[in-house]
Amino acid sequence: MATKSLNLAGGPLIRAFDPWLSGYPSPGKPHQLLNDEERAWLATIASVVRFKKGETIYSFGEPATFLFNIISGVVKIYLVARKGEESIVCFHYPEDLFGLAEKGKYINSAKALTPLTAYALPTAALRTRMVKDAALEFHFVAKLCHDLREAQRHAFLLARRHAIAKLAMFLQLQERLQSVAGQQAEIYLPMDRADIAGYIDLSPAAVSRGLRDLAARRVVKFRDRRHVKIVNRKVLEELASE
Amino acid sequence: MATKSLNLAGGPLIRAFDPWLSGYPSPGKPHQLLNDEERAWLATIASVVRFKKGETIYSFGEPATFLFNIISGVVKIYLVARKGEESIVCFHYPEDLFGLAEKGKYINSAKALTPLTAYALPTAALRTRMVKDAALEFHFVAKLCHDLREAQRHAFLLARRHAIAKLAMFLQLQERLQSVAGQQAEIYLPMDRADIAGYIDLSPAAVSRGLRDLAARRVVKFRDRRHVKIVNRKVLEELASE
DNA sequence: CGCTGGCTTGATTCTATTCAATTTTCGTGG
DNA sequence: CCACGAAAATTGAATAGAATCAAGCCAGCG
Numbered sequence: 001m002a003t004k005s006l007n008l009a010g011g012p013l014i015r016a017f018d019p020w021l022s023g024y025p026s027p028g029k030p031h032q033l034l035n036d037e038e039r040a041w042l043a044t045i046a047s048v049v050r051f052k053k054g055e056t057i058y059s060f061g062e063p064a065t066f067l068f069n070i071i072s073g074v075v076k077i078y079l080v081a082r083k084g085e086e087s088i089v090c091f092h093y094p095e096d097l098f099g100l101a102e103k104g105k106y107i108n109s110a111k112a113l114t115p116l117t118a119y120a121l122p123t124a125a126l127r128t129r130m131v132k133d134a135a136l137e138f139h140f141v142a143k144l145c146h147d148l149r150e151a152q153r154h155a156f157l158l159a160r161r162h163a164i165a166k167l168a169m170f171l172q173l174q175e176r177l178q179s180v181a182g183q184q185a186e187i188y189l190p191m192d193r194a195d196i197a198g199y200i201d202l203s204p205a206a207v208s209r210g211l212r213d214l215a216a217r218r219v220v221k222f223r224d225r226r227h228v229k230i231v232n233r234k235v236l237e238e239l240a241s242e
Numbered sequence: 243m244a245t246k247s248l249n250l251a252g253g254p255l256i257r258a259f260d261p262w263l264s265g266y267p268s269p270g271k272p273h274q275l276l277n278d279e280e281r282a283w284l285a286t287i288a289s290v291v292r293f294k295k296g297e298t299i300y301s302f303g304e305p306a307t308f309l310f311n312i313i314s315g316v317v318k319i320y321l322v323a324r325k326g327e328e329s330i331v332c333f334h335y336p337e338d339l340f341g342l343a344e345k346g347k348y349i350n351s352a353k354a355l356t357p358l359t360a361y362a363l364p365t366a367a368l369r370t371r372m373v374k375d376a377a378l379e380f381h382f383v384a385k386l387c388h389d390l391r392e393a394q395r396h397a398f399l400l401a402r403r404h405a406i407a408k409l410a411m412f413l414q415l416q417e418r419l420q421s422v423a424g425q426q427a428e429i430y431l432p433m434d435r436a437d438i439a440g441y442i443d444l445s446p447a448a449v450s451r452g453l454r455d456l457a458a459r460r461v462v463k464f465r466d467r468r469h470v471k472i473v474n475r476k477v478l479e480e481l482a483s484e
Numbered sequence: 485c486g487c488t489g490g491c492t493t494g495a496t497t498c499t500a501t502t503c504a505a506t507t508t509t510c511g512t513g514g
Numbered sequence: 515c516c517a518c519g520a521a522a523a524t525t526g527a528a529t530a531g532a533a534t535c536a537a538g539c540c541a542g543c544g
Contacts, residue, residue, distance in 0.1 A: 017344050017345055018345065019306075019342070019343045019344060019345075020306070020343060020346055020365055020366075020369050021345065021346060064261075064262070079398055081401075081483065081484065082483040082484060083484060087397075087398055087401045089394050089397065089398075090394075100261070100387060100390060100391065101261045101262060101387075102259050102261060102387075102391055103259055103260065103261075103263065104261075104262055104263060107391060107394075108394070123262055124262075127262050130376065130380060130383070131376055131377055131380050132376050133376055134372065134373055134374050134375055134376035134379055135373055137376055137379050137380060137383060138372060138373050138379060140383055141372070141379060141382060141383055141386060144383065144386040144387060144390060145342065145343075145344075145386060147390055148342065148386060148389055148390045148393055149342065149344055149349060151390055151393035151394055151396075151397060152331050152332075152349075152350070152393050154393075154397050155329075155331065155393060155396050155397045155400055156321060156329055156331075158397055158400035158401060158443065159323075159329045159400060159443040161501085161531090162531080162532095163531085163532070192490070192491090193490075193491065193492095194490080194491095201400065201401040202532075202533090203532070203533055203534075204490090204491075204492095205491095205492080205493080205532085205533075205534080205535095206531095206532060206533075207491095208491065208492050208493080209492085209493080209532095212492080212493090224541095225490090225491080225541085241323065241324040242323065242324060242325060403499090403533080404499080404500095405499080405500070434522070434523085435522075435523060435524095436522080436523095444500075444501090445500070445501055445502075446522085446523075446524095447500085447501075447502080447503095447523090447524080447525080448499090448500055448501075449523095450523060450524050450525080451500090451524085451525080454524080454525090466509095467508095467509080467522090467523080
């Protein structure tokens, strides 16, 4: 991986809903958690790293030396089952954190879906600081809560019976991840069909058929394979809830 | 809900794996996160609450005024889908925390599966303290990481193709939740078949058939409907990974 | 302009769901 | 302590839906 110490932007950024405060700063949107001072401090321990599209960032079982904070690009977090098929845990976008560990080792693998720029935060330094700096740590708590809720939503998605319901909910989740302001904006799908399949637990064939049906029913409209627009939001919601 | 301010035990207890340190204090087991001072302080803001078996602790959408820390008993966290069926998010055991919120409201519902005793920690007081006390907060970070990993394992379980694989993995997860020391100990299932079904996303009928088959293949042995013993751990692992 | 990998589509197979009937368990009150 | 009723669990038969496998198609890229 390419590394440079120079801090390109103003330092790390983390985005999440506050678990406790309601509607702050504005309802319906995650807010920026770090203040300038915190970003500046984090910048002193962070390196900016870059990865090419398709490059592996870390693999299951490796010592977890870094926590990553995305500047630009998208990554997929995945697990490989016995049979070799990838089960996708989640997708991460700019201002997300990834690199979750257990007992000092990564418990999943990460791969860049697009060219990626990120801050690499050494876990050792981060840990030392966090035990002392409550305010900084507090923001990590908020982010963790956010990711936990997201993981639970994913589990909820996986419990949908019909392929169409899974796909409908998947599109809703993706839209929110990209926190599109206007209702009319297009959703960009940085992952291929196999990755979608791995995330919602369907065969690639079923994903293909499902998306075809959604388009046929005029619920969504594809500009090309990676750009969708939600045409009938109402019906999509109904489908998502079976 | 019944409330009393008296602190029965020595104060709240939280258990988890440390995300960063490896094998501390002993490999393979979660450790106690709070020190005596922290427990004492938490005890000053906590009330001890009790719930009867089957009682609802909180419901989706209510203001999240408390975070709960289980002293004894088991709770299920669940979501209700459109059709009225319950999707179970997770089960919580003693020394767990529950009551996750988003923007000040509970995002799921909680019900006692057994008679329950817990500490109710007012979120407002907790939040105030956490912003100042880094060490205390650090332990909550560790616990959140723990739950996040657990949620991701759940999603992984849901992605298993065959009913038997789901059940095998479910039993493994339950065993770990109860962190049985010896290999020979029995697993206690505090939930009914419908709850198992809701957690692993199968029909109750399929759960029944699956457990029957596991028993028939001598992989597990039921003493009664709620007590299982893993007889052939090796085969169970194979089945769990399909 | 052709090649390669991703994507789509079709036919078949297989597994869990559904729904209903039956048995077992559990809680209650006699 | 036992008997009863209600709820939970099991079982069976039919059905529906996605997986699988294989073949063809399209898109992006050299």
